Amino acid sequence: MHCGLCLDACPTFRVTGLETESPRGRIYLMTQWKRGQMTFDEKQVKHIDLCLGCRTCEAVCPSGVPYGRIIEAGRSEVERMRRPTAKRWIAKTALRQLVAHPRRLRAFGAMTRVAQAVRLTSVVSSGRQLPALRAAFKPPADGVAPAIGTRPYRVAFLVGCVMPILYPQSHDAAVKLLQLAGCDVWFPQNERCCGALHAHNGDLQEAERLRDYNSRVYASGQFDALVVDSAGCGSHLKDFYPELKGRVKDLSEWLAEIGMPQPKRDVKVKVTYQDACHLAHAQRIKKQPRELIRSVPGVQLVEMRHPDICCGAAGLYSTLEAQMSRRILDEKIDDLTSTGAELVVTANPGCQMQLAAGLSARGSQVRVEHVSELLVRAY
């Protein structure tokens, strides 16, 4: 079966026109390796490196080929076999030594804040992508944010690794929405990074370590749902944490399920919605965020021609494969700006960062927010 329906859903195929940079080509490649019919060399590995892991192909595949699983397995094979480049070694080490440790990461965030204040970060190219950092998100001291009004639900909230540092305001808004919807919000203590970034970069070993650790943390509390406002983490938790089966919910998925109270005020804004790949394709959630956005009085939602095509962020991809990432981002910004929207909302920190970088490079005035930030303004 090689019908090719996935081809034009693949962002790298769309910009290169190359079968070698398409899902069909990559599966072929990995199959040939597996069969020992193809020798392994850096040129072939490049095709695997260039995959964003956005899983759009998986969502459109009528045969149900689990591309996400295949590429993760392929990547871990690649990491095992290849001589690592300096860039990839740094990435792997940073993921293991920094991202996986919340305290170190927070300290790093604080340092970056200082560096930004004295304009040090504008010197480094990747520094320019970071948003201006504010004080990191801090859960309440007793570990619970109580529901406002009736409290039928108790949810756990994934604070995560980079989200509280890069986008504390998105977390603040998400927590407020949960409280308004009648949830006691529990912040599991000592929780660490979920391991999504590690798994996507072929470090399954570290991902498993983090899962085993976090699973014990989650087992220590009672909750109806583990609510996640970062699509990449949500998708990873759903795929990788069997004991949480059915209880991991994306913020918009959960809010749509339990229902939000009546909005209190109009939010007059023309907005477009960028599907986060790991929400739309990995979790197949496209309807709920749109319904929530439309439920806010005054909001006008205008769709892009291809809202569900990746923006090129894809975790560390924008740094590791900067050139391809920029080409994909360019098409995205064209599509985005042609809607005439003043605001773009999405549901993942990587997308927020990438879109903001792309827009500011064009000198555009369009703002970027998490869905939660838009919704909370209605209350």
Add this chain to the structure above:
Amino acid sequence: MPLTPQVIEELRRIVGRDHVIDGADDLRIFERDASIEGAVPDAVVLPANTKQVSDVMKVAARHRIPVVPRGAGTGLSGGAVTIRGGIALQVTRMRRILEIDPVAQTALVEPGVVNQELSLAAAPHHLFYAPDPSSQKACTIGGNAAENSGGPHCLYYGVTTNHVLGMEVVLADGSVHWVSGDAPDRVGLDLCGVLVGSEGTLCAITRIKVRLLRTPPSIATLLAAFPSIETASQAVSGVISSGIVPAALEMMDQVTVGAVEAHYRAGYPTDAGAVLLVEVDGIPEATRELIVAIRDVLAKNQGYAMREAQSPAERDLLWAGRKGAIGALGRIKPNYYLHDGVVPRSRLPQVLSAVGEIGEHYRLPVANVFHAGDGNLHPNILFDMRDREVLHQVEDAGEEMLRAVVELGGALSGEHGIGLEKNAYMPWVFSPDDLDAMHRVKDTLDPNGLLNPGKIFPDPSRRQVRLAGRTGFAVEAKWW
């Protein structure tokens, strides 16, 4: 035969270093399209414009290298397979929509534009591009023009050739020409008509001017279940003979519906022997009236559980299911083999029971999904390439099904093209004189036989589709 480093260098100078692929491992990725056979090209070249196509063609002509134009590689008859090696000329970088003229209702596109992208771009002008192959999310307009592709809505709107107004083409000698152009009718000898559907054997297509149509003000889509494929095909004959030509009239059997529902959850009844998907469009009063009449005919032919799409989203989902049907068959078996023969509509019940008998005789599962309204069959023989025992039976069953089509007065292909898959059967329907006439056209335009050699015309040196002895791509496709 591998190309010499000098030739590769010449090609690189034309299209740029990154746009020539000649590494052995990379080339293997280009060995196939969506059909069952494959062959590795000697180089893949991705031009960016007409000039580059022309220059590549000149190099090929000078060195007598075969050239096979390739779009997205979603074809089902092996049209893009480089069976004699040579250059795969892939046009996927040429994907600009150059112009949409909302007044003239035309569009000028490069060949690599994806079919559905054109309709998306035309939508703000309340226009659409009518030919809608099931692979429209991925297939290119250039490939559609080369294969004269059809699609569900071609029943009412006509196939690709009815929508191509003119084309810019590059001939085997590298010369660039426009055939036909802006006029709504092709004037003079219809050269454009000769080239549309020539499957890359006469020219490479570099620009296409197509007709766009106004989006109908009202669309009604009806789903109906039937106890069997026979009753459903009688219902099809009933609708057509009552004088109604729906925009689309599609059938899927129970096997197909099961696979489709597993992915799309579009609400197709999985317990029915067959389902029909009927669509009519036009002014609201007309569609209402037609749907009532169609419901009546379907009910008289044992149609039940009829359901009309209540929203555009529901209609889109039903169509997504139908259009993804062949891909979804991968859920049942890893490989399919299909012919797209056409029979006169009155013969549908006969040919379908023949297909069923052939499948039973060889004990091979067959999934039917097809354009019932125009009698265009797609019996998919489902099998597993790893099971070496069945391969000969699959070949024989496919051939017998096609023979049944021809014996009932049908044609070899409705929309997929002849390509590699059916060229051996050409003498079943064409006399030596017919074939000779075609050969003379080919010789005039491509005297050295460099463009897509080994396609359409019977090739005495080669037995038809050879599954046995091939290592299928799907062999280990389930290793994860």
